[in-house]
């Protein structure tokens with residue numbers, strides 16, 4: 001029996017632009033089970049990032065419910081959401097979003113400060129995940145001393161550090177050349193093979209082909225949802 005990690009029902013998200021209300025997500029229903037590897041696709045402006053931000057608890061829906069790992073996060077207030085984000089979610093951005101002038105080790109260890117771990121625990125775990133992503137030789141480097149692919153590896157390590165229930169990645173290879181993109185996709189494949197649930201947004205069919213399920217959005221609705 002597969003176990004639901006994410007259940008969203010009739011999620012809508014409106015934005016207010018001046019006097020105009022834009023309905024970006026128009027009623028999304030979706031279940032994602034533990035251990036799935038999902039690619040989210042669709043044209044620019046179809047609502048992929050809006051949906052990912054809701055899944056990642058960076059944003060809340062205008063209406064509808066979102067159950068993550070048995071908890072109704074759509075009803076939560078800011079402090080509770082921040083805790084869920086820190087403990088349950090690893091988010092990887094297209095633009096890496098690392099702290100400058102901060103070593104790879106300290107970037108990766110940061111979410112563990114919020115989670116209340118000691119410095120010894122943080123350093124040990126950060127070293128472990130940096131080794132997992134192949135950066136054991138780059139732990140003391142700052143982002144500007146690393147290549148794009150290495151920066152994204154640091155961001156992936158940071159996403160993994162608190163053992164989240166889900167890894168979300170919004171166009172993680174969007175700023176990388178094609179050779180580096182293949183390497184980063186291989187890394188997501190390994191992370192999934194280690195038992196993680198992964199959802200990633202991509203524009204590229206060959207990147208999506210790594211996933212086991214492809215969900216296509218169009219105009220704020222799910223257009224298709226196919227499993228291999």
Ligand code: ADP
Pocket residue numbers: 015016017022024042043044045046047048049050051
């Ligand atoms: P995608 O990631 O699929 O390219 P987005 O989810 O970023 O699409 O955006 C979908 C639509 O929602 C776009 O038309 C965008 O302009 C609009 N939108 C997204 N965020 C906001 C916001 N904070 N305020 C107003 N409109 C927004």
Ligand code: MG
Pocket residue numbers: 048049050
């Ligand atoms: Mg987007």
